[in-house]
Amino acid sequence: MKKAILAIIVLGLCFGLATSAMAQDPTGTTTVTVTVEEIEELTVPATVAITLNTVDATDPSKYATGTFKGTGENGLTYTHNSADPKKITASATYSGSTTHDITITVKVDGGEEAPEPIVSSGTGETEVLLWDNIAADSYTKDLTWSADATLAGTQASTDGYVFEVTFTTADYTAP
Numbered sequence: 001m002k003k004a005i006l007a008i009i010v011l012g013l014c015f016g017l018a019t020s021a022m023a024q025d026p027t028g029t030t031t032v033t034v035t036v037e038e039i040e041e042l043t044v045p046a047t048v049a050i051t052l053n054t055v056d057a058t059d060p061s062k063y064a065t066g067t068f069k070g071t072g073e074n075g076l077t078y079t080h081n082s083a084d085p086k087k088i089t090a091s092a093t094y095s096g097s098t099t100h101d102i103t104i105t106v107k108v109d110g111g112e113e114a115p116e117p118i119v120s121s122g123t124g125e126t127e128v129l130l131w132d133n134i135a136a137d138s139y140t141k142d143l144t145w146s147a148d149a150t151l152a153g154t155q156a157s158t159d160g161y162v163f164e165v166t167f168t169t170a171d172y173t174a175p
Helices: 002-022
Strands: 040-043 066-070 076-080 086-094 103-108 128-134 137-141 143-148 163-171
Touching: 040 163, 076 086, 076 163, 086 103, 103 128, 103 163
Parallel strands: none
Antiparallel strands: 040 076, 066 143, 076 137, 086 128, 086 163, 103 143
8 A cells, every 4th residue: 555655656646746847837938129210200381471550650761560460370380300400591582672770689588588580671581590599399489470661662462572481400509
């Protein structure tokens, strides 16, 4: 009987060891690579209309400043994910033939405090800094447009004086 019990114990141990030897802890390793491509999107209003139709109360030889405030989708939206900060500039051209002395500025909310004019006395300027040191993120900013002119230098025009303003982004380098 002792031999039978011993045989049962030995067989039990053999099956137990065989089972534990066959049981495995399955593992696997996966390397995941995520590629992040550059994103940069800039949207500005397609058209802006400013009317100069009253005389400046302090200087009757000039029109009162005309303004347009673009908010939300009528403003500026900008998104980028670059590690380097960015800047936004504007350049303006006038393709009409009528002489004028219009001056136009555009201010980005939170941008340059007093930006230089993008049109100065009738002449379009290039690469006027509007907003700099822009960190990676998504922004929606108000745009405030202002136009000035003199009565003698800019006569009435039913066709209007049409300017094309191009906004451009570039890497920002601290001065």
